[in-house]
Amino acid sequence: MLKESHSLIAKLQKNKILIWFLILTITILWGYAWVLMKEALAYMGPFTFSSFRFGVGSITLVLIVLLSKKGLPPKRYWRQLVILGILQTSIVFLLVMYGLRFVDAGKSSVLLYSMPMWSSILAVKFLDEKFTPAKFLGLFIGMIGLLTVLGWDIWVGQSFDVIFGEILIIIAAISWGVSNIFYRVNLNGLSQLQVNAYQMLFGTIGIIAVTLFAEWGQPVQLNMHSIYYILFTGVLASALCFTVWFLILSIIDMVSATLSTLLVPIFGLVLSSFILGETMSAGVVAGSGLIIIGIVVSQISKKHPRRI
Template sequence: MKNVKTYCILVAVMIVWGINVPATKVLVTNFAPVTMTALRVFTAGLAVFLFMAAAKKLRLPTAREAKYVFIASIFNVLAHHYFLSIGLKGTSGTNGGLILGTGPLWTTVLAVMFLGTKFTVLRGLGLLLGFTGVSFIVLQGSSVSGIAPGDLLVFLSVLVQAVSFIMVKRLTATMDARLITSYMMLMGSSMLFVIGLIQEPAGLESMTHGTPQLWAVFFASAIVATAMGHMLYNQAMGVIGAAEASIFINLNPCFALLSSVVLLDEVISAVQVLGFLLILAGVIFGSGAAEDLIARQHKRRHKGKRELPVE
C-alpha cells in the first residue's frame, strides 16, 4: 500500500492525457495545426526547462548525448506531432485516442528488434490482438479506398514516436529523462515551427483569432498535459519501475474515448468498443505486463511454500 499515492498520480496523468486527445482535436480544428502544435510543444518544453533550472538539475548534454537528443527530437516531436496534428484534423477524437493507445505495442516490436527484448508467445499474441483492434477501428471509419487518411497519419505518429523511445532508452543511462524531454521539445518544436511557416503562411495569423476559452485549452494542454504530465509520469516511473508504470498507459485510450464523448459529443460504436478491448488486451500481453504479473504471482506462491512451517 506504500505506493498508493504514486498509483493515484499515474491514474490522474492518464486522465489528463486522455482528455488531451479531444482537446488537441479542438485546437487543430480552430488553429493552423502545425503552427499551433509547434507553439504548444515549445511552451511545454520551456516549462520543463524552467522547472529543471529551478531544481538545479539543468546541464548541457555531451556531444554524444546531443546527437541522440537531436535525432530523437526529429522522431518524438517533429514527425510525431506533425503527423498527429494533421491526422487528428482528419479523424475523430475517439479513433485518434484508440490508435494512440497502441504505442506500447510498437515500442515492444522495436525493443525486440533493436534492444534484445525477448519475444515470447504471449507478446506475439498481444501484437496480433492489438493489430486486429486497430484494424477494426480504422476500417470502420474508412473511406472508399480502405483507410481514412487521418487514421493513417495518427498511426504513423505512433510508429515514429516508438522509434524515438528506443533512442531515449539509450540516453536515460546518463541523462535525466525530464531533461531529455525538455531538450527534445525545444529542438523539435523549433523545427516544426519552420515547417509551419512554410506550409501555413497564415499560421501565426490564425493564432490571433483564438478566444479566451481556446487559449485556456492551449495552455492547459501545453503545461498541464504535456509538461507536468510527462514530469509526473517520469517521477512515478522512478518510484515503481518502468514496467509497472507502463501498465497504466493502458488506461489512456479509455479516458480518450470517454472524454471525446463528453467534450466532442461523439458516439461510441460497438466496433470501437470491441477495438478498444482488443487493443487493451494486446497492450497487456504485448508489452510484457501479463508476463510480469504471472511471474510475480509464481514468485509469491513459491516464496509462500518455502515459508510454510515444518511439522
C-alpha cells in the same frame, strides 16, 4: 531542490494510494487533452497549435529542469537529443494534429497508444529482446484490434480523408516506438526528465519550422478558448504532467507504468464522446478493447521489466 525532491519521493514510496491517485489524475488530464487538441483546430491550423503548445510546454519543462539543478546535458548527447526530438515530438505531433482534422479525438488516442506494440516489435530487432509466446500472442491480439478499428471504417464506407488521417496517426505511433528504442540505445545516461525537456525543445524547433513553411499567413484566433487550450495542453498536460510522471517512474516498475498509460485512450474515448458528442462505433470499441488486451498480455509477461 534535490533534497526536497528526494524527500517527496520518500513520502510517495510510503503512500501507494497517493501514487495511484496521481497516475489516475495524469491519465485523465492526458485523455482530456485529446478533446482540447481537437477543439483547437477551430481556431488555428494544426501545426500552429502544436507550435504554441510545445513552445510553451518546452520552455516550462526546461525551466523545471534548470530549477532542479540538473543543468544542460553534456554536449555529446545533443545530436541524439535533436534526433529524439524530431522522432518523438516533431513527427509524432505534426502527424497527430494533422490527422485530427479528419479523425475523431477518441479514436485518434487509441491509434496513437498502439505505440507499445511497435516498440515491442522493434525491441526484438534492435535490443535483442526475446519474442516470447506471450508477447507474440499480445501483439497478435493488438494487431487484430488495430485492423478492427481501421477495417470497420473501410467496410462502412468511410471517406478517404478519415482513413488517411488514421494512417498518419498510426505512422506517428510507429515513430514514437522508434524514438523509445533510440532512447534506450543512445540516451540511457541522462535522466528521463532531462531527456524529455530537451528533446521537446529541439522537437518544438522542428514543429515551428514546418509551421512557418506550411501555415504562414493562415488565420489564428487567440481568444479565451484557444489560449486555454494552449496553456492546458502545453503547461499542464505536457510540462507539469510529465514532470510528475517521471517522478512516479522513479518509484513504480515500468510494466505498471506502461499498463497505466492505457487509461489515456480510455479516457480519451469517454471524454470525447461526452464533450464532443463523438460516436463510439462497435468497431472502435471492439478494436480498442483488443489493442488494450494485446498490450497488457505482451507487457505483463515480462519478468524483468525495462523501459519501452
